[in-house]
Amino acid sequence: MGAEPNSCCSCCSGFILTMGLTALFIWLSIRVDEPKCYIDRIYVPALNKTLNSTSNSTFFFTLKLVNPNEDKGIQYDAVQLRFGVFFDLNATRSLGNATIEKFYQGHQKKAKKLGLVEAAGAGNLTESVNGTVYFRVDFTTAVKYKILLWYSKRDRLWGGANLEISDSGEKKDSKAIRLGNSPAIIVSGASKQFPWVYLTFTLFIYNCLCYYYCV
Template identity: 45%
Template sequence: MAEYGDGGCCRCWCSFIFTSGLTALFMWLSLRTFKPTCSIQDFYVPALNITDMSTTNDTIYFDLKLDNGMKDKGVHYANINLTFFYNTTLPIANFTVPKFYQGHKKNTHRRATVETSGLPWAAALDAVSNGSTVRFRVGLATRVKYKIMFWYTKRHSLVVGGDVVVNESGRKVNKKGIKLKSAAPTRGTYWVMMVGPFVVFIFFMNLLFL
């Protein structure tokens, strides 16, 4: 009877350990978050279109796409601050997208025209007129928080950027959207993608072999 009791207790304990490990894994999978994908889908500089020669038009038209790929979490964006650079270093314009909420598996476009200042139009027009290209850069900075069921996480910084090459048509050379990327992975992203699964695995194995 004692041996049977010990065996039953052992089976219950192993079942508890296994269930606890799976629960920890599922909790991690359900709570992990991914930052939204930001990209420039369209970029047009009318003054650099040599067939139009609208040299008095000092604006830039852009189409910013924000993509929430998570199927069970929403994203709340604070004000999105966009900075435009000529030749990747000279700041020429700023634009703010007002804060908003984005639902599960949704993508959102923000299209606008921004006035530039200090852009060396003569040099840029001369470059594209001679068959060369000019380079712009778009920097994006905001803070996001994620909605999981009925509650929000703390806010996380989102700072990304990307280069846009423009030719004599005044439009970006790359026909596809240009993904805005971070200069370096954040600690939070590294934890989610690399450290998180490892910790859950070690926790489960420790429980299993206690």
């Protein structure tokens, strides 16, 4: 009879430890970091002063996408991109759209996707504000995170940034420009997920453990 309190304490301690480790594992499993989207390069031949090709209405870009998650893959829907050029401090004129087809990205992988846009008119490419050409780039997409053997619900993402184009026809900043995390931006629209599926799984584990320790 005297050993029962110690037995009860051991049982409770084991239960608490098990629940703590289970909660930690589940939290690490469901926590996700949204992917980062960048314009890595852009080249506008019509703005390259050495070419004298102002009638060329085509420009090229490289989109870089980064998966920061160590143990979660990302399934992208098609990435839709919209390009515009500023003709005033607060107004843009549409240049055209581009689509990156849906794809899967592994853990902590980087991907570069090439694309081109046939602008609505070559003259639009040379629009400037105080003598400087600024492009506006916006993107929208949706992603699902692959956690172990299943996928999360779709999470919609969007963002954008302004790019200053130099006389070489490339963006003035040599670094990749993040769409959604740069000066003069539209902030990323990723919504924070509430993991209902994983909460249900946690409660199931909790009930199983309660039954095991109480029987």
